[in-house]
Amino acid sequence: MENTQDHLKQTQRKKRFRRFIRFAIVTTVMLLSVSTWYYTRFRPSTALIDKFVMINNAIEHSLANLKNTSDNSLKSLKADVKKNGNARAGLEMIKRAEQLKKHTAEMLGEIDKIKQRLINEAGGGLDPQTHTVKRPKDQFYTYRDMIGLPGGEKGMAYKLEKQLKAYNNWVNAEYKDLLKDKLAPLTKVGGAKDTKDFVRHNFRRKPIVLVLAKLSQLQHQVLEDESKVLNKMQSAVPFNEELHFDKIYTGVSAERSVLRSGETYRASMAIAAYPSRTKARMTVNGSPIKVEGGIGKVRFKTTYPLGKKTWKGTITFKNRGRDTTFRIEKEYIVVPRMK
Structure with missing residues (x-):
């Protein structure tokens, strides 16, 4: 009887063990099936990964060229402003260009921090x-860092989205006088009728090498926008040519305009020239006067007391981008009106 009971217990244990083995096998098969489906559905091939790496390398190379172009644009702007006399408008434009480059460098630096963290943590470092x-095919850690796991903190992509929007809004507001049309949003994905979420579209279920390429592309867009503004600045600076005195007229300057009978009249005759392209501004005794063809029309009523007087004038024009002013003093004599 006891032997029969022992045999039944062993049989039941074997049945439970067999059920456990079958369950384990079925579970393993299911996991393998799910894993195979996931890797074939969402994991790109090695050939595709290599293409992503090549694309990122090409963008990185272009980034270096764009940075050099940007630096040279600022150097060229400074040289042109200096050549044209360091005009106030030119110096102000240099300040605005330096401010733009500072904000751009900060934006690029924020993206570089994200790329470096992904490389070290999600990618396992550089080979x-x-x-x-x-780990060029990694998606899990990349998803964790960029978007965030359920129940955890939001990933870096959400902060990046806000920073890109802030940078784009600042550039459009600060340089609206130079930009004919606003710069396109850096976070825009899809068309007007087919907008997509920036974060999930760019960083969800993407291998790390593709995410790195996307981040490099965003840096490229930032530098392209900076380049557009810098080009507008260079064309907006009022670079003036040297004066060319191309208009000629004759002039007479008398030493005295009132003489007694028998006195000698003395005067100087000369050929005078003036630059027709320069818009001169002239004043007489502090008040502006009309200028026609580069010649100011001096007219004012004389007043008491009688005798010798002096009127003062100024002629102001731009030369090499800077205001140049000549001052004039001319004597005249007021005599009583003859009745």
Whole structure:
């Protein structure tokens, strides 16, 4: 009887063990099936990964060229302003260009921090042989860092989205006088009728090498926008040519305009010239006067007391981008009116 009971217990244990084994096998098969489906559905091939790496390298190379172009644009702007006399408008434009480059460098730096964190944490660091991340197909850690896991903190992509919007809004507001049309939003995805979420569209279910390429592309867009504004600045600076005195007229300057009978009249005759393209501003005794063809029309009524008087004038024009002013003093004599 006891042997029969022992046999039944062993049989039941074997049945439970077999059920457990079957369950384990079925579970393993299901996991393998899900894993295979996931990797074939969402994991890109090695060939595709290599293409992403190549694209990122090309964008990185272009970034270096754009940065050099930007630096040279600022140097060229400074040189042109200095050549044209360091005019106030030119110096102000240099300040605005330096401010733009500062904000751009800060934006690029924020994206570089994200790329470096992804490389070190999600990518496992750089492979010294391939010069790319050690885990080029990683999606899980990339998703965790960029978007965030359920129940956890939001990933870096959400902060990046706000920073890109802030930078774009600042540039459009600060340089609206130079931009004919506003710069396109850096976070825009899709058309007007087919807008997509910036974060999920760019960073959800994407391998790390593709995310790195996207971040490099965003840096490229930032530098392209900066370049557009810098080009507008260079064309907006009032670079003036040297004066060309191309208009000629004759002039007479008398030493005295009132003489007694028998006195000698003395005067100087000369050929005078003036630049027709220069818009001169003239004043007499502090008040502006009309200028026609580069010649100011001096007219004012004389007043008491009688005798010798002096009127003062100024002629102001731009030369090499800077205001140049000549001052004039001319004597005249007021005599009583003859009745």
